[in-house]
Amino acid sequence: MELFWHRRDLRVADNVGLAAATGTRDDGRGPAAPVFVFDPDVLDHASDVRVRRLLDGLAALRDDYRDRGSDLLVARGAPETVLPELAAALDAERVVWNRDYSGLARERDAGVRTALNDAGIDREVLHDAVLHTPESIRTNAGDPYSVYSYYWKKWTDRVADPPAPTPDAGDLVDAGDLTAAVGTDGGAETDGGAAIDRVAVGDLPAPADLGFAEPEADVGPAGTEAARDRLDDFLSEAVFSYDAERDYPAREATSRMSAFLKYGEIGVREAYEATKDAMAMAEEKTGERDEGGDHEDGDDEGPVAAVEEYQKQLAWREFYTQVLYHNPEVVTENYKEYEEGIAWRDDPDEIAAWKRGETGYPIVDAGMRQLREEAFMHNRVRMIVASFLTKDLLADWRHGYDYFRETLADHDTANDSGGWQWAASTGTDAQPYFRIFNPMTQGERYDPDAEYIKRYVPELRGLDADLIHEWHELSPTQRANAAPNYPAPIVDHSERREEALAMYKRARGED
């Protein structure tokens, strides 16, 4: 028997570590007993939203095991204590898990490795979370990439592994045997004693048991089946116009796969293979178009380019994973050094208005309210609100990162710090500091009918889109007549733009 430790891979299918532990590779291994450990150190960094989303994902995972005659062991305590004890109680030969590339996780895993060594228990650690490991894609000089476009070229040329085999009933420890090994009432007593705070078979805690509240936001569906349904749906149609539509938040033209990918409820190999099937369909469509005579060679629009654009987003996720892996400090430190440091303004009232979605810039407020309601925000709007916080409010990107970490269901250390540092011009990207989004023109361009804005900002629902996009230019009387409950802009974009430029110039030592 082997013990498989689930972390950010809440799925049975296309799970490299689980496939290894269950012996579906015909190497005489398995069966596997799956466990999830609620680690107090990880919970210290969690939020109401993410705990709810995690519990939903775990419930779906447990059901997938139950469908196969097994169950999910649910433990609480420090993994370096729980895992050796549990492995001993189950008489497991080995503990197996998939790598997590963030700095904190790597520290924790090192502790678990040492504890298992001390207990004389074997372990195996596999790569699963990305198609291409952070070590595997490097410049010709052997360095990690810091420029996405070059990284993407290598990423897309590499052959991806096929999905890992899915275990079935015979590969997993029977639910009855799990119960016999750890008992039914929680608090499994092992020879080692009380170090395992609690191990139960399939018994998930409520958020309150972990010290969290039910979030106000609807965190959306969870689990492999929901992930597959959503991806299938997206790849059957919307993907073929993804490049043209993805920037328009009202159109819901993106896949909404981020939380599924973050919790590992769908494997990246499976997801990527599905995009390759979509690519084959796109090529067929393009061929048909060619025969119709309206396609030119080198056309960078159309279904093939659209599917490729989607694959590029999956590569962004892996790019930021490798940035974090090679630079674990980017979660709290600027990637790009500024000689003099950036003198952020950090006005607490302005930051609070941004969080509440009451800045008086309609597209910014719509985004912040979408976040509050859905624990999600559209990518274009994430870029707009992040630019607004850093370059209009002149607030340190870490305030934004911390707030997103608390409120996003898909919060991912690598993508979130990557996105924030991109917006703040402190990251890997070549984006110069003087490229500053204008929140009004962004709103007008990407939400021309103000459909997205009206969806989330009820105070503006009765207004014509033109008036909404001119909100910053209206007089106080015009605003009071048009939407008395919606705030005036809290800052003047043109003035703040100049201040931001000066702030960055000083930071660069140019003043």
Ligand code: FAD
């Ligand atoms: P789609 O457009 O359908 O893209 C498919 C998948 O590709 C996404 O699910 C995601 O896994 C990946 N992806 C897409 N865009 C990016 C990107 N720019 N960087 C990295 N991966 C990407 N994404 C997160 O998953 N978690 C975060 O915490 C996060 N924080 C962000 C913070 C800021 C300030 C910004 C600007 C972006 C952030 N992103 C984050 C990236 C992006 O906004 C989301 O991945 C995307 O909006 C999720 O929606 P989707 O699944 O419909 O994306």
